[in-house]
Amino acid sequence: MRIGIWISIFVLLTSCKKEVRFESTEWNKKEVDWQMTEQREKMVTDLIKIDTLIGLQKTKVTELLGKPELESEGKLKYLVREKYGWNIDPEYIKYLWVELDGNGIATKCYLEKTK
Numbered sequence: 001m002r003i004g005i006w007i008s009i010f011v012l013l014t015s016c017k018k019e020v021r022f023e024s025t026e027w028n029k030k031e032v033d034w035q036m037t038e039q040r041e042k043m044v045t046d047l048i049k050i051d052t053l054i055g056l057q058k059t060k061v062t063e064l065l066g067k068p069e070l071e072s073e074g075k076l077k078y079l080v081r082e083k084y085g086w087n088i089d090p091e092y093i094k095y096l097w098v099e100l101d102g103n104g105i106a107t108k109c110y111l112e113k114t115k
Contacts, residue, residue, distance in 0.1 A: 018042060019042055019043075019045045019046060020039075020042045020043055020046065021043070021046050022043045022044075022046045022047040022050075022052055023043065024063075024064045024065070026039055026043065027039075027040055027043060027064070027065060027066070028065070028066045037079060037080060037081040037082050037083075037094075038081065040079070040080045040081060041080055041081040041094060044080050044094075044096055044111065047096070047109070048096075048109050048110070048111070051109075052064070053065075053098055053106045053109050054106055054107065054108070054109065055105060055106065056105070056106050057104055057105060057106075058076070058100055058104040058105075058106070059104075061076065061098055061100075061106050062076070065078055065096075065098075066078075068098075069095075074099060074100045074101070074102070075097055075098065075099050075100065076097070076098040076100070077095050077096070077097055078095060078096040078097075078098070079093070079094075079095060080094040080095055080096050080111065081093070081094040082094075090115075091115075092113055092114065092115055093113070093114050093115075094111055094112070094113045094114075095111065095112045095113075095114075096109060096110075096111060097109065097110050097111075097112060
C-alpha cells in the first residue's frame, strides 16, 4: 500500500514540469494565446541558461524565435507569457529581450516581467 502511495506522489511531482528544453517549432506554434505563452514560459529558462542565442546573427535569431513583437535600438522583444487570472486584466506579462551589437549579433538575453 505504501509503495503505491509513493509511486503516485513521484508520478505527480515529475509530471508537473515547469521547465522544458527549448524547441524552435514548439516556440513558434500558432495556438490559443494562453497555450502558446504557457509553453514558451516553460522553455525560456532553458533558452537563456544555455546561451542558445548568444553569438547568433539577427537572421538566425528570428529564424529560431520568429518575428519579434518589437524591434528597436538593437533590441528584439518577444512575448513569453501573458498570464490571466479571473478577470480581464493580466496578472503579469513576461517578455524575452534579445540585445544585438552593431553588427547584428546577439550579445545578451533577459526577461522582463510587467504587471
